[in-house]
Amino acid sequence: MLKFPYGISNFHRIITNNYFYVDRTNHIRLIEDAGDQILFLRPRRFGKSLLLSMLENYYDVAKADEFDKLFGNLAIGKNPTPLHNQYLVMKWDFSNINPKGEAQQIEMRLYHYINRCIKNFAYKYQALLPINIQIDPEDAIDSFLSMLNAVLQTPYRLYLFIDEYDNFANEVMMGKGEINPERYKALTSADSSLKAIFKTVKSASGGLGLERVFITGASPILMSDMTTAYNVAKNIYLEPEFHDLCGFQEHEIKTVLTEIAQQCGFENDKISEALKLIRSFYNGYCFNESCQSDIYNPTLALYFFDCFQKKCRFPQQMLDENLTMDLNKLTYLSRLPNGRAILWQALNGTPPLILSLLANRFGIDQMLKTNQSNRFIISILYYLGVLTLDGETELRQLRFKIPNLVVRKLYVEHLFEMLLPQDTEREQVRLLAEEFYQTVDLQPICDFMTQRYFKVFDNRDYKDANELTIKTAFLTVLFNDVWYMMDSEMPVERRYSDLSMIVRPDFRQTPLKNFLFEFKYLKLSQVGLSGEELKRLSIEEVETLELVQEKLAEAEQQLLDYQSNLEDLQLISVVAVGFDSLVWKIVKPDRF
Secondary structure (H helix, E strand, O other): OOOOOOOOOOHHHHHHOOOOOOOOHHHHHHHHHHOOEEEEEOOOOOOHHHHHHHHHHHHEHHHHHHHHHHHOOOHHHHOOOOOOOOEEEEEEEHHHOOOOOOHHHHHHHHHHHHHHHHHHHHHHOOOOOOOOOOOOOOOHHHHHHHHHHHHHOOOOEEEEEEEOOOHHHHHHHHOOOOOOHHHHHHHOOOOOHHHHHHHHHHHHOOOOOEEEEEEEEOOOHHHHHOOOOOOOOEEOOOOHHHOOOOOEOHHHHHHHHHHHHHHOOOOHHHHHHHHHHHHHHHOOEOOOOOOOOOEEOHHHHHHHHHHHHHHOOOOOOOOOHHHOOOOHHHHHHHOOOOHHHHHHHHHHOOOOEEEOOOOOOOOHHHHOOOOOHHHHHHHHHHHOOOOEEEEEOOOOOEEEEOOOHHHHHHHHHHHHHHHOOOHHHHHHHHHHHHHHHHHOOOHHHHHHHHHOHHHHOOHHHHHOOOHHHHHHHHHHHHOOOOOEEEEEEEEEOOEEEEEEEEEOHHHOOOOOOOEEEEEEEEOHHHHOOOHHHHHOOOHHHHHOOHHHHHHHHHHHHHHHHHHOOOOOOEEEEEEEEOOOEEEEEEEOOOOO
16 A cells, blocks of 8 residues: 655655655756755645755755665666765754744744754754854854854855745734734844845855755745845746646546555546546646646645545545635735735636736735735735636736635635624525535525625625626535535536536435536616615516516526536526526426
């Protein structure tokens, strides 16, 4: 059986304990050629820490005796670079720094953390360092300079790895979902300790003993706000050759699923089901304009492999609760100028989010400017992994989309909690949705939508409302990723259905139904009625209105066209008249 290193980012442990490992060592030569100081960005939980651990083990002089054991069976082991095991290495992991409290408290924790790293470094390399490192408990920069002086007395130089360089800064900036940039600005001010540390790192590369730096993080915001302190790193995160530096490719996923299915005695159709499921939930990431294939989230893929192998069935919860993404960042971004509108547009997918250029150098002040916020909000959503590239327009502009169902759930939960802040109301909707999945009776949900859900929409929402507004509202209410693979704008015969709900393969023997929805919208002015007049009409009377009949017929024809290619579906047309009335109908194909 395969041993999956779920939750393990220690390369030495993975290799020496024969855990599953996807070889990315063939990138080492490319990284060396790229430059001496590198910045590499990827979303959280995307394998960056394991990447750094692999590089640490490769370059560490203290691991020279273990080179063949660690790398002999990997790509780089067959043709290593001259720099292997030629450095003293140090790693700073900024995710270990508590972001709570005022800037001065955070800076003191940063100093203390770096001092601890220097003490560990001194202990690890004591046999190679001819002089002692002097630790200043109040000034980590002085300690770092003392360490570099000790390094200069050896034949070696320092390779510094900084993991999650922006983690605690991002938490300070948007940890509680509040727009409060002052604490963040205090951390990045001209006289801040954080800026002083990066200035020191920059100067240390000029002959003071520091030769190489590799930095990982989620976004370029902090780096941009510290440009004067550290402007020497080369950004490689958009380069095509580093597209798959972290993450799994589909052929690698399929190989593992095939081995697990064979162990469990499954036929080939089970492999296809597993691949379709994992593709829907974890795939979809494209990290440069010319990527030829999407990348899978590696941490979640390992979670799926581990569950599938242990139980010979798919995990019921596709997103492990221990890895649930923090909604605070979406909450924060939704409160920026135009933020909520961008999140809403991303969720409904039409029209697509488009940029001429991805912003790769922008700070907090630019994000807060109303006239520039769209570009920067879309860009930060991309860096956080909640949007990804989706090809180009005819004018070679960049299109963006939500990558997969795990991320779509994040948007849905954010908007659902924003529109229905009361737990009791969300629970009521959940029970209504579960009943609908089995009975195909949409009326109780329609009643809730008109009587409660649409009430929280403001006047601007009403003014700009269309069928996309209604579709997105139903998506938030009906969303269920335990039982369904849900898709907004699913392609069918070169057209796109509004909303599909396909039962997951592992739940197809249950009473759950498959659904395909088509939504239409009429403004009150189109039907010549006021809101009050419409409310006095019964659903049956609204349904007899001429325009409503036309919209129902139009939706029915579209659904029947889709049905020719999709079997075993409940076809449902929904017509909204303003936010005041919803008429729905089950469409029955003639052959039934």
